[in-house]
Amino acid sequence: MSYTAWIILTASLVGLSCGIIGVFLILRKQAMMADAISHTVLLGIVLAYLVTKEVSGPSMLIGGILAGLLTAFLVQWLHSLDVQHDASMGIVFTTLFAIGVILIATSVGNAHLDVQHALMGEITFIPFHTISLPIIGEIPQATALLLVVFVIILFFIIAFYKEWKITAFDPALAASLGLPVLFLHYLFMSLVSITTVASFDAVGAIMVVAMLITPAASAYLWTDRLFMMLILSGVFGVVSAVLGYYVAAWIDTSISGSMAFMTGVIFIISFIFSPKHGLIAKHVRPVEEI
Amino acid sequence: MSGPIVQVENLSASYRKNKVLYDVSFEVQPGSLTGIVGPNGAGKSTLIKTMLQLHPILTGSVTFYGLPFKQAKKRIGYVPQRGSVDWDFPTNALDVVTMGLYGQIGWFKRPTSRHKQMAYEALEKMGMADYAERQISQLSGGQQQRVFLARALVQNADLYFMDEPLVGVDAATERAIMDILRELKAKGKTVMVVHHDLQTVEDYFDHVLLLNRTVLHHGMTEDVFTKENIAETYGGNMRWMGEERHHVVHSVQ
Numbered sequence: 001m002s003y004t005a006w007i008i009l010t011a012s013l014v015g016l017s018c019g020i021i022g023v024f025l026i027l028r029k030q031a032m033m034a035d036a037i038s039h040t041v042l043l044g045i046v047l048a049y050l051v052t053k054e055v056s057g058p059s060m061l062i063g064g065i066l067a068g069l070l071t072a073f074l075v076q077w078l079h080s081l082d083v084q085h086d087a088s089m090g091i092v093f094t095t096l097f098a099i100g101v102i103l104i105a106t107s108v109g110n111a112h113l114d115v116q117h118a119l120m121g122e123i124t125f126i127p128f129h130t131i132s133l134p135i136i137g138e139i140p141q142a143t144a145l146l147l148v149v150f151v152i153i154l155f156f157i158i159a160f161y162k163e164w165k166i167t168a169f170d171p172a173l174a175a176s177l178g179l180p181v182l183f184l185h186y187l188f189m190s191l192v193s194i195t196t197v198a199s200f201d202a203v204g205a206i207m208v209v210a211m212l213i214t215p216a217a218s219a220y221l222w223t224d225r226l227f228m229m230l231i232l233s234g235v236f237g238v239v240s241a242v243l244g245y246y247v248a249a250w251i252d253t254s255i256s257g258s259m260a261f262m263t264g265v266i267f268i269i270s271f272i273f274s275p276k277h278g279l280i281a282k283h284v285r286p287v288e289e290i
Numbered sequence: 291m292s293g294p295i296v297q298v299e300n301l302s303a304s305y306r307k308n309k310v311l312y313d314v315s316f317e318v319q320p321g322s323l324t325g326i327v328g329p330n331g332a333g334k335s336t337l338i339k340t341m342l343q344l345h346p347i348l349t350g351s352v353t354f355y356g357l358p359f360k361q362a363k364k365r366i367g368y369v370p371q372r373g374s375v376d377w378d379f380p381t382n383a384l385d386v387v388t389m390g391l392y393g394q395i396g397w398f399k400r401p402t403s404r405h406k407q408m409a410y411e412a413l414e415k416m417g418m419a420d421y422a423e424r425q426i427s428q429l430s431g432g433q434q435q436r437v438f439l440a441r442a443l444v445q446n447a448d449l450y451f452m453d454e455p456l457v458g459v460d461a462a463t464e465r466a467i468m469d470i471l472r473e474l475k476a477k478g479k480t481v482m483v484v485h486h487d488l489q490t491v492e493d494y495f496d497h498v499l500l501l502n503r504t505v506l507h508h509g510m511t512e513d514v515f516t517k518e519n520i521a522e523t524y525g526g527n528m529r530w531m532g533e534e535r536h537h538v539v540h541s542v543q
Binding site: 027029082159160161162163165166168169170172173174175176177178179220223224225226228229 | 425
């Protein structure tokens, strides 16, 4: 495959995985947990590097999951001690992120890790770090990692589809039916973490938030079906990634930045033109009495 | 079956370090329809949530059919407050009712057409069959409450807890819900309802539990629901209107 094709495939996988996970982030009203976790996985990756002395897929995933779970746990814990939820999120993720930044500066300085890379990603370098896999052959390491993560996410979303639905819609009912709501919460946070880790190389910690939240928020405006929302969100993610790449190539700018920008463009279009919740539709059709 | 099916002993619970419930003890007889009545902030919802382990227990114990909640949960149905969920969630009425069956369906399985049929029948019972495919945000408050009731019915529990099911619903819905509650009672099921409207207590419930952070009075409606007891429960924050028999009470916040 050509250099461009790898980049587009990689970006599309980011869009797809983030789009699907993002739907449940929005519906569970935990959109800002994506922001928190996208920053704290940096600490997980740095710690994984310090332990294994290499930047490899599996160790990064495990480090990311642990950091994500630690974030989710600490946020819950502070909240249970009467710190406001948004405040405890702000405290936890900035502190963990800061530890990651300090560790990069003091212990990992010369490696493939630097703060700039972590925040913005560098998708242009992805095709250069390849690994050899049986059957598939030469494949960029980041792309392989994203493929694995995509399969994992798809498996868990499908396997626990009705559990995700009920815990997002009515956690009290879910708990009264005896579903392990807390376990599912942490499982979901793990899925957010591995999505973030895998997307890290491509789009970086900040842009991954755009990929997680904006396509899902756009899809929410177009449909009243959860299943349809998942499909649309995935499609919007892929479209943003592909369009973003070409826009970046055209005006010669940051690829991850223009991908995130495209998610915003899709959202604005949805916000104005959506037949159900769009500005125009609301203007044309008077608001129904509730 | 004889003897109490719900036993609550010395229950207490708190919100943000404030004790909202203390020393709550009562027993519920099978086949009773109990209204939980008390002023705002009396801990009515918290009581239900604490009994169902949706809110942490500080002290005390709750048993259902002599068993802890975990072992009895399949026999218990819960109807949360309508305002506790996001009605913009992308799903339809039938799907919400089907959620009541998720506990029975089990892990890694999808709802079958039989489950959908059960959900549809429950909607039909609540007079909502025509709205089965309707997106839930497009239902009126009363219709949303009927969907919640249908979801509880489909669980086919023996013991129901309902949190303010009659708040903000139209008169037809209120009648429909009360018909269902009486029908449940006629089938020998036990129902506890958080209720806010003092005027209808005598018509709707055979038992009353007067709550203001602890149980003040509990028993048959005609014995317990007296002017003196209500005054005691609501403290000074109330005024009486009208004649002796058909009194109207407003709680003044």
